[in-house]
Structures are given as structure tokens and as C-alpha cells.
Amino acid sequence: MNGASIVQKHQNLEPVHLGQKDIPLVELPIGTIKPQFKISNLKVSYGAKEVLHGVDLDVFANVVTALIGPSGCGKSTFLRSLNRMTEVVRGTQVEGEILLDNENVFRMDVVKLRRRVGMVFQRPNPFPKSIFDNVAYGLRINGHHDSLSEAVEHSLRRAALWDEVKGQLHKSAYALSGGQQQRLCIARALAVNPEVLLLDEPCSALDPITTAKIEELLFQLKSSCTIVIVTHNMQQAARASDFTAFLLDGQLVEYQSTRKLFTTPSDPRTEAYITGRFG
Ligand SMILES: Nc1ncnc2c1ncn2[C@@H]1O[C@H](COP(=O)(O)OP(=O)(O)OP(=O)(O)O)[C@@H](O)[C@H]1O
Numbered sequence: 001m002n003g004a005s006i007v008q009k010h011q012n013l014e015p016v017h018l019g020q021k022d023i024p025l026v027e028l029p030i031g032t033i034k035p036q037f038k039i040s041n042l043k044v045s046y047g048a049k050e051v052l053h054g055v056d057l058d059v060f061a062n063v064v065t066a067l068i069g070p071s072g073c074g075k076s077t078f079l080r081s082l083n084r085m086t087e088v089v090r091g092t093q094v095e096g097e098i099l100l101d102n103e104n105v106f107r108m109d110v111v112k113l114r115r116r117v118g119m120v121f122q123r124p125n126p127f128p129k130s131i132f133d134n135v136a137y138g139l140r141i142n143g144h145h146d147s148l149s150e151a152v153e154h155s156l157r158r159a160a161l162w163d164e165v166k167g168q169l170h171k172s173a174y175a176l177s178g179g180q181q182q183r184l185c186i187a188r189a190l191a192v193n194p195e196v197l198l199l200d201e202p203c204s205a206l207d208p209i210t211t212a213k214i215e216e217l218l219f220q221l222k223s224s225c226t227i228v229i230v231t232h233n234m235q236q237a238a239r240a241s242d243f244t245a246f247l248l249d250g251q252l253v254e255y256q257s258t259r260k261l262f263t264t265p266s267d268p269r270t271e272a273y274i275t276g277r278f279g
Pocket residue numbers: 046051069070071072073074075076077078089
């Protein structure tokens with residue numbers, strides 16, 4: 001169900017401000033959607049170069065939010081800020097406020113934060129271990145040693161990979177195809193039950209059938225997890241997300257229900273981008 005159809009299904013609507021002050025309101029059902037992340041005036045610099053210039057955006061719980069925009073506009077930087085992966089790059093400075101369920105992420109234990117906010121990257125990056133050990137990895141480092149087999153099976157099922165690997169859990173993850181490796185990385189991220197899953201162009205190296213499987217997976221996962229996905233593929237954003245944020249040169253241009261953004265964008269720059277006139 002996309003954002004617009006969520007709205008149509010409910011009578012009780014209230015205007016909710018999405019994103020920056022000058023961005024139009026959309027109508028959302030009262031009480032049915034709560035912000036999971038509240039991001040205010042987020043600025044990120046690499047050394048002296050500021051690449052995000054003060055982004056305000058609420059990410060809603062249990063929906064899929066797509067981030068779109070031309071290469072270099074700051075999508076990955078924005079995504080990585082949410083679980084403080086930006087800190088992995090030396091010389092990165094982050095300003096502003098990011099609240100996760102009203103808790104300041106900069107004051108949280110970073111290991112706990114990343115357990116709550118998992119991440120999947122553009123290229124599948126399984127560990128040089130067996131399929132089983134990849135999925136069990138996060139559980140083991142978090143001190144879970146009981147019922148590992150059940151937990152691994154559950155995560156592989158959630159990532160729509162179980163049927164393909166159930167007879168070969170002790171084979172190397174490297175023996176899987178690219179699409180299977182990407183679903184394995186999703187299973188690994190899901191194993192620790194994150195509240196939020198961040199996906200940075202997870203399908204860019206995948207064929208259309210595997211891409212369709214991952215989109216279907218997002219649809220199923222959102223009942224238990226909040227999803228933010230970066231994609232260059234407009235059809236994917238339109239198909240798989242409920243809300244879409246369009247970033248340009250480190251600024252948020254428009255943030256809307258996906259249906260509205262792709263049918264009646266309110267900013268001419270959004271329209272130019274989604275119709276392929278630049279980017
Ligand atoms: N580690 C880094 N050091 C210096 N500059 C960086 C670093 N990572 C990103 N940048 C710069 O920050 C800007 C935003 O990069 P980012 O990777 O967030 O963009 P993006 O929208 O994800 O692009 P793409 O669609 O190509 O993945 C770019 O100008 C990029 O060159």
C-alpha cells in the first residue's frame with residue numbers, strides 16, 4: 001500500500017508537515033503513522049566540504065521511504081548519518097539533530113544504535129564464512145548462543161532465501177549468486193531484529209527477477225521494520241516506496257507520498273529529475 005492509498009483508506013486525516021518548512025503539507029491518517037526518525041538541520045562535511053546543507057525530515061515508522069536524487073547529491077551521506085556510519089570516515093563532521101524514537105542518536109552507544117538501525121550496501125558484502133555463520137554473526141557478537149539454528153532459519157525466511165539455501169547452510173557465502181548474496185546480507189542485517197533497515201542501492205547489481213524479489217521483500221518487511229532505501233531507479237522508488245524524498249545538491253527539495261511526488265510533483269526541479277531531464 002503506498003502513502004496515497006494509506007490516506008484514502010482512512011477518514012480521519014490531519015495535515016502533517018513533511019520535511020522542510022516550505023514544503024507542502026500532505027494529509028496523513030491521525031495516529032496511524034508515527035515518525036521514527038526526526039532529523040533537524042542535518043549538515044555533514046567531509047573535511048572543509050559541506051555536502052548536506054541542513055536537511056529536515058521525519059522518517060515514518062513501518063513504511064518504505066525512498067531517497068532519490070542525482071549522483072553526488074548526498075543520498076548515501078544522509079543514509080549513513082542515520083546510524084552514524086559517517087563516523088567511519090575520518091574528517092567527517094556532522095551537525096544538527098537526529099532523534100530515533102525521541103532519543104538523540106549522538107548520545108547513544110553506537111553499537112546499540114547500529115543494532116537498532118541495520119544497513120545493507122550497494123554491493124553484497126558477505127563475510128568469508130558459511131551462509132549459517134554470516135547470519136549468526138550478529139547474534140553471536142550480541143551474546144546469543146541459544147536457538148541459533150531457529151534464528152538463522154527465521155532470518156533467511158524473512159529475506160526470501162531459505163528455500164534456496166536450506167540444504168547448504170555450511171557452504172561458503174561466496175558460492176552464492178550476487179542476488180542470493182544480497183539477500184544473505186539482508187538476512188544478516190535482519191537477524192538482530194533491527195527497528196530500521198537502511199538500504200543503499202541494494203538492487204543496482206541485480207537482475208530484474210532478483211530485484212522484484214527484493215522489492216516484494218520490502219513490502220513484507222515493513223510491517224515489522226521501517227525501511228529507507230536509496231535508489232537511482234525511478235520505477236523502483238515508485239513501485240516499492242510509500243514516501244519519497246528528493247535531494248539535490250545536499251538539500252531536500254521535496255518530500256511527499258510517493259504517488260503524489262511521481263504524479264503531481266510540487267517543485268519543478270523534481271519534475272525535471274523524475275522525467276529524466278537531468279541526473
Ligand atoms: N569519504 C568522502 N570523502 C570526501 N568526500 C566525500 C566522501 N564521500 C562522499 N563524498 C562527497 O560527498 C558528496 C555526496 O556524496 P554521496 O556519496 O553522499 O552522494 P550520493 O548521492 O550517494 O551519490 P551516488 O548516487 O553517486 O551514490 C559528493 O560530492 C561526494 O564526492
